[in-house]
Amino acid sequence: MNIKRLAAFLLIVVITLGVVAWSSPGLLPKIRLGLDLKGGFEILYVAEPVEAGKEVTRDSLIQTAQSLEKRANASGVAEPDVTTEGTNRIRVKLAGVENQEQVRELLRKPAELTFRGPDGKKEMIGSDFVEGAAKVGFDQTNRPMIQIEVKDKDKFADVTRRLLNQPLAIYLDEEQLSAPVVQSVLTDGKATISGNYTYDEATQLKDIINLGALPLKLTEKYTQSIGASLGQQSLEQTVKAGIIGALLILVFMIALYRIPGIVAAITLIMYTWIVLIVFYLMNATLTLPGIAALILGIGMAVDANIIKFERVKEEIRSGKSLLSSLKSGSKHSFRTIMDANITNIISCGVLYFIGNGAIRGFALTMIVSIIISILTNVLFSRYLLHMLLKTNLFKKPTYFGVKEAEIRDL
Template sequence: MNFKRISIFIMTIVITLGAVIWTSPTLLSKVNLGLDLKGGFEILYIAEPLEQGSIVDKTTLKKTAESIRKRIDKLGIAEPEVLPEGNDRIRVKLAGVTNEEEVRDKIGKQAELTFRAPDGTIMLNGTDFVEGGASVGYDQSNQPIVQIKLKSREKFRDVTTQLIGKTLDIYLDDEMINNPGVHQTIDSDTATITGNYTYAEAKGLADTINQGALPLKLTEKYTQSVGATLGMASLNKTMEAGVIAFIIILLFMVIYYRVPGLVAAFTLITYVWLFILVFNLMHGTLTLPGIAALILGVGMAVDANIITYERIREEIRSGKTIASSLKAGSKHSFRTIMDANVTNIIAGVVLYVIGNGAIKGFALVTMISIVISILTNVFLSKMLLNLLIRSNWVKKPQYFGVKEAEIREL
């Protein structure tokens, strides 16, 4: 018996399982859940041009989606999904959001700031203000105010000169938020909005102004809300079904394939752990289709093991030694396994490129699981079996589920 190979085998098992047990609670707690598991809401917007006669092109649609994403980021919502769809639709998915009405109002609001004369004539519009130039300041009484940087000092001076003795009405969309009187020419590149604001109100107004106007007009076409309780119920049921199926698979592999089955059980556990680790590192969002893809990946990993082990058993039945059977069986099964996996990766790439939303998530999880499955259930499995067989610890065909009577002479 080769104790060096046995020691390497045992150390690999112990260290890996130790890492799995030690890190799994932390990894699972850090997984980002989609709205179908965590609760939240989904909105489908129909985009229309702001001006009659204009068209909605894909470039403008992407810019609008990016503007919405920036608004959501400022609200502190983690992992939003904002996806352009087709020629005139934008789908927004927000998980873990409870103040739905407030968020919907923030992300769909045009937020176009204009300065107008008393007769309604627009004197300054969004193009006259520095992008992101609104900030909170304080007046002489230490009262919060909103200060807005202008691009042209001269233009603001001309506007205030024209309106001496009148008011300069400040509108956010079509709502007047202030109408200060102009008593003299203001020679400054900063406009000030005053009022009895608290700091939070002034900060909210400044943020709204900085969000700016959306490139397109958005109309809600479809809204779906998922309660946190319903989402957790879906997660618990899905995980319960997945764990039961996983345990049944492990028992089947151990009972039917004996020692290789034990190796397969270990590599399957490693496969699931590595998947969760990689998914966390990618900051992915796990949804019900993603869990379905993961469970499908477990099935494909098992299939890879079964193909390899059946080929090895056929070689043993033909009268070859255990070591020769492992070499020949692994070689003959490798091409079959790789053909199937490469085909599935190609299908996953196609789904990811042309799909939307949940389809992209399913495709991404499928591709990740295939790559990890090849590493664990093909290469790692073969390495561990090699260590066992070449250590002379596993020498009898019965360890592979092959009876002596089934072995034919060469």
């Protein structure tokens, strides 16, 4: 018996399961839950231009969605999920909201771009500026600045005359974006906004000014509310079903495949933990379809193990040694497992790009699950089994679920 290899195997297993057990209680509460698990409401808006003859552009739709997200954050909603759909739709998901009517009223109000004097008076609004005329340039010290142009030269000249050497602050709703100082009277309708901007900050401010007041009127097309108690009930039932299903799978694997089944149980636990870690790092929202995809991913991981272990058992029945059977079985089953996983990734990729909402969440969870499953239930599982067999502690075929009478002569 190789004591060093056995000790290395046990050390890896103990550290792996120890890290999972230690980090899981702190990890699970940090996973973002969708409104179907936490309760809240979902709104689908249809965006229309306020001014007749205007169009809903992609930039204006994205900027409006960002404005909605900022408003939701300002209202105290934690981690709102705001996404654009198609050419004129915005979907807003808000979990854990108590006063729905107040938040809905705040969200549906059109975003307003204003230029205000020191006393807070609105001197100019976004529609006063020539659309698309704002550009990012550089001053003599190579610092980014924004070049702008207004429609009414006389109005702009009057504003700059009254506010000479005073700040003319730029606001989006009630958020101050910048406060440049008027340094001269401008009569040609053109000006530059300078300050300590980075290029990205200057570009963002330029885009906001070009979009004027973000002139999009939002109409609620669809609204769905889910009570907190119903969401909590869904979460508890889903977690309970997942735990029961996972335990049955682990018992089945250990009973049928013995030592490989134990290794598979270890890698399945590690697989689930890594998927949750990735979700946390991605700041992704876990929904009921996402949990369904996670459980389906566990099933696919079990399928990969079954394909590999059955192939290894066939090699053992042919009369080969355990180590040779593991190498040969793993090699011949790898292509089958990879073919199945790659086709699943392709199909999930199509779902992600053509779908929306819950469908995209399901597809993304499946893609993440498949990639992690290949790393843990295929590669890491094979590494652990190789290490365990080289300890020379498990030499009998029965440890792999194969009876002596089933083995044929080479």
